Amino acid sequence: xxxxxxxxxxxxxxxxxxSVIGCGPKADQAGQSAPETGQxxxxxxxxxDYISIVGSSTVYPFATVxxxxxGKTTEFKTPKIESTGSGGGFKLxxxxxxxxxxxxxxxxxxxxxxxxEKCAENGVAEVVEIKIGYDGIVMAxxxxxxxxxxxxxxxxxxxxxxxxxxxxxxxxxxxxxYKTWKDVNPAxxxxxxxxxxxxxxxxTRDAFVxxxxxxxxxxFAWLKALRKEDKKAFKEISHTLREDGAFIEAGENDNLIVxxxxxxxxxxxxxxxxxxxQNTDKIQGAFVDDVQPAFGAIADGSxxxxxxxxxxxxxxHVGTIPGIAEYLAEFTAEKTWGDxxxxxxxxxxxxxxxxxxxxxxxxxELISISCGEL
Amino acid sequence: MSSVAKKPSTGASGGxxxxxxxxxxxxxxAKRYRVEKRFRFYGLCSIIASVVFLAVLLTSIVGNGYTAFxxxxxxLDVALDATMLDRADPGGSDYQGIIKKSINKLYPEVExxxxxxxxxxxxxxxxxxxxxxxxMENPDLIGTTVTLWVPAxxxxxxxxxxxxxxxxxxxxxxxxxxxxxxxxxxAVEDRIEKRFNVTFFTAGDSREPxxxxxxxxxxxxxxxxxxxxxxxxxxxxAAAVYLEEFAPKNLATDFIEVNINNLAAVPSIxxxxxxxxxxxxxxxxxxxxxxxxxxxxxxxxxxxxxxASRAALKAVPPSIREAALGVGSSKMQMVSSHVLPxxxxxxxTGTIIGMxxxxxxxxxxxxxxxxxxxxxxxxxxxxPAAVMPVQIYLWADSPExxxxxxxxxxxxxxxxxLILMNATAVVMRKRFEKRW
Numbered sequence: 001x002x003x004x005x006x007x008x009x010x011x012x013x014x015x016x017x018x019s020v021i022g023c024g025p026k027a028d029q030a031g032q033s034a035p036e037t038g039q040x041x042x043x044x045x046x047x048x049d050y051i052s053i054v055g056s057s058t059v060y061p062f063a064t065v066x067x068x069x070x071g072k073t074t075e076f077k078t079p080k081i082e083s084t085g086s087g088g089g090f091k092l093x094x095x096x097x098x099x100x101x102x103x104x105x106x107x108x109x110x111x112x113x114x115x116x117e118k119c120a121e122n123g124v125a126e127v128v129e130i131k132i133g134y135d136g137i138v139m140a141x142x143x144x145x146x147x148x149x150x151x152x153x154x155x156x157x158x159x160x161x162x163x164x165x166x167x168x169x170x171x172x173x174x175x176x177x178y179k180t181w182k183d184v185n186p187a188x189x190x191x192x193x194x195x196x197x198x199x200x201x202x203x204t205r206d207a208f209v210x211x212x213x214x215x216x217x218x219x220f221a222w223l224k225a226l227r228k229e230d231k232k233a234f235k236e237i238s239h240t241l242r243e244d245g246a247f248i249e250a251g252e253n254d255n256l257i258v259x260x261x262x263x264x265x266x267x268x269x270x271x272x273x274x275x276x277x278q279n280t281d282k283i284q285g286a287f288v289d290d291v292q293p294a295f296g297a298i299a300d301g302s303x304x305x306x307x308x309x310x311x312x313x314x315x316x317h318v319g320t321i322p323g324i325a326e327y328l329a330e331f332t333a334e335k336t337w338g339d340x341x342x343x344x345x346x347x348x349x350x351x352x353x354x355x356x357x358x359x360x361x362x363x364x365e366l367i368s369i370s371c372g373e374l
Numbered sequence: 375m376s377s378v379a380k381k382p383s384t385g386a387s388g389g390x391x392x393x394x395x396x397x398x399x400x401x402x403x404a405k406r407y408r409v410e411k412r413f414r415f416y417g418l419c420s421i422i423a424s425v426v427f428l429a430v431l432l433t434s435i436v437g438n439g440y441t442a443f444x445x446x447x448x449x450l451d452v453a454l455d456a457t458m459l460d461r462a463d464p465g466g467s468d469y470q471g472i473i474k475k476s477i478n479k480l481y482p483e484v485e486x487x488x489x490x491x492x493x494x495x496x497x498x499x500x501x502x503x504x505x506x507x508x509x510m511e512n513p514d515l516i517g518t519t520v521t522l523w524v525p526a527x528x529x530x531x532x533x534x535x536x537x538x539x540x541x542x543x544x545x546x547x548x549x550x551x552x553x554x555x556x557x558x559x560x561a562v563e564d565r566i567e568k569r570f571n572v573t574f575f576t577a578g579d580s581r582e583p584x585x586x587x588x589x590x591x592x593x594x595x596x597x598x599x600x601x602x603x604x605x606x607x608x609x610x611x612a613a614a615v616y617l618e619e620f621a622p623k624n625l626a627t628d629f630i631e632v633n634i635n636n637l638a639a640v641p642s643i644x645x646x647x648x649x650x651x652x653x654x655x656x657x658x659x660x661x662x663x664x665x666x667x668x669x670x671x672x673x674x675x676x677x678x679x680x681x682a683s684r685a686a687l688k689a690v691p692p693s694i695r696e697a698a699l700g701v702g703s704s705k706m707q708m709v710s711s712h713v714l715p716x717x718x719x720x721x722x723t724g725t726i727i728g729m730x731x732x733x734x735x736x737x738x739x740x741x742x743x744x745x746x747x748x749x750x751x752x753x754x755x756x757x758p759a760a761v762m763p764v765q766i767y768l769w770a771d772s773p774e775x776x777x778x779x780x781x782x783x784x785x786x787x788x789x790x791x792l793i794l795m796n797a798t799a800v801v802m803r804k805r806f807e808k809r810w
Binding site for chain 1: 503743778
């Protein structure tokens with residue numbers, strides 16, 4: 001008995017060491033080949049045969065659909081797409097030219113001047129900007145109750161950490177005193193303010209504070225004046241959300257917010273339009289400034305909380321990494337981003353035809369942007 | 375015995391004189407039983423509570439996920455018209471067009487553009503790829519009519535599985551009344567049915583729920599764990615043996631020991647940051663690959679393996695070592711032919727538990743780009759790949775409702791692997807365990 005145990009144990013040991021010997025060189029080879037490929041990239045030799053894409057989690061659902069279609073209909077490999085957030089994407093994108101750096105970055109906002117300059121600093125001289133369409137940010141609640149009818153001023157008053165003194169003293173801020181929606185605006189129901197939204201790392205949150213909160217704050221004349229004098233102080237007021245439980249950070253997972261709304265009829269949630277589009281049987285979008293979020297209203301610009309989506313291409317990689325030009329062609333084709341393209345089924349709001357033509361041309365001729373314009 | 379007898383006598387001298395030791399014991403006995411009963415009850419309660427939590431977790435996962443193992447398919451008669459297909463180069467034909475033509479034949483009354491679009495939306499875009507593969511495999515089919523079961527769109531699938539309700543108003547549904555009518559007709563004609571979802575176990579990721587599968591992630595996990603195992607087991611074993619059997623006890627080894635214990639408690643994301651700085655930025659290894667993922671997870675698992683292995687070595691009684699040395703074996707012979715074989719089952723158990731931990735890890739992989747959309751099933755260590763927990767995370771974040779059940783199904787697959795690994799550890803321990 002003891003002998004068999006010892007034998008079995010020895011056998012395992014042997015197997016373990018054999019696997020080390022057997023696989024050791026393989027791992028070594030891979031380890032060696034990696035730096036080689038790194039050097040090869042600098043020599044503009046393509047050793048990576050797939051497109052590497054990083055960037056916004058808002059553009060991710062659209063870019064992945066195009067990438068998959070591209071991979072299935074062409075002889076090229078399917079691009080690899082990482083969801084890093086817009087800022088994280090630019091950071092990786094601007095790090096340099098070479099196969100270890102991504103070829104394309106998605107963004108739910110325009111590139112900042114500082115990011116563009118960073119690109120130039122690291123040798124990414126020419127960057128092509130492609131706008132792909134629009135995304136709406138919705139505030140939605142359960143279908144079990146009436147839809148909310150909010151103005152951006154209401155949103156600001158309900159969610160800002162500090163609001164202008166309701167007693168009218170100009171220039172004075174008080175900690176947000178409003179408990180129910182009725183306190184904010186007598187026309188609204190007397191339910192407790194309870195809003196589920198994304199955390200500060202999210203691009204949706206950035207866009208929400210910019211489009212809804214800032215615009216709401218500007219409705220106060222003295223805050224508007226403050227914006228001209230001291231932009232930073234204005235941003236501090238308009239970008240800081242309540243921390244007393246009325247605004248709840250519900251994590252990056254929008255599906256979770258939808259489920260919570262379904263369970264709690266009094267709560268409102270903030271997320272991208274595509275999640276409303278997929279769950280119209282459970283939730284409904286709130287009217288913002290009398291417009292309900294719908295495909296048409298976002299496309300024609302009448303719904304106020306909408307933002308453009310972009311991606312940026314490293315021109316130096318076109319021709320080096322196989323398939324970039326073809327990927328751009330797939331993305332900018334009418335069957336993809338047109339009025340009836342397959343991206344609309346995923347919730348992307350298409351641009352007007354003229355704008356589409358403009359950016360399709362930019363993609364075809366690889367017209368790069370200059371940092372000075374930003 | 376005598377001391378017991380003495381005590382009451384001293385008590386008797388100071389008190390009533392009647393209470394004996396046995397009375398005190400008897401008086402307290404009921405209380406002692408109660409305490410003991412209560413203690414057992416608390417233990418039982420905590421077991422029951424954990425079983426209930428586990429049961430709730432498992433039922434909700436299985437309840438949400440089991441439907442994903444089935445997928446709605448629609449029967450389509452496809453006429454492979456020789457005029458539309460080029461016999462010499464069947465790959466380049468317009469298969470989407472052929473599929474659309476076949477759908478039109480099924481519903482000849484649908485004519486206007488808008489309705490046609492709605493009609494085509496019932497079928498998955500995967501239908502054309504399926505047809506393409508069928509024709510490429512067997513070009514002789516050109517000119518004949520084939521009957522294919524093509525996947526239905528995820529909305530149709532959700533309707534068939536009851537996740538889209540028919541009784542809500544049309545505006546609140548992703549399927550219009552017209553589309554419901556068409557689906558009902560398919561059902562009457564026996565052209566629609568749920569079948570076992572093979573795609574789920576053979577495909578990589580996809581943005582169309584009906585075309586997505588877990589296989590790419592399973593393979594990614596396999597390659598990643600293989601690297602981890604091959605590196606961490608021998609290194610961990612050698613480190614443990616050296617530290618336990620050969621290393622002198624001094625400040626340096628104490629320092630190393632403290633550090634190993636410390637590393638075992640470091641949050642895993644830190645290893646990801648380290649991997650990003652060292653493997654990607656310094657060595658320039660390719661992002662998002664099992665190679666880098668395996669290296670990072672090796673760093674993470676090493677402390678676990680070293681600690682478990684050292685505990686296993688410590689459990690070998692000193693008499694074994696002394697006996698071996700006593701009959702004249704060298705220290706190395708003593709370790710390799712006596713101590714190590716006896717400690718190995720414990721070491722392997724520790725390794726498997728470390729591997730199971732590595733299998734469920736996402737945080738360190740986030741930093742090295744393995745949280746990515748990857749459609750192609752990886753074929754090697756340097757192909758971009760995702761791993762199973764990453765796949766679960768990505769699906770949980772997707773807007774399409776059909777991904778909800780796929781998320782749960784993927785969790786079930788991951789749990790199955792974890793159970794398998796942990797069961798192996800238990801069996802191995804039971805089989806090779808040696809008691810002294």
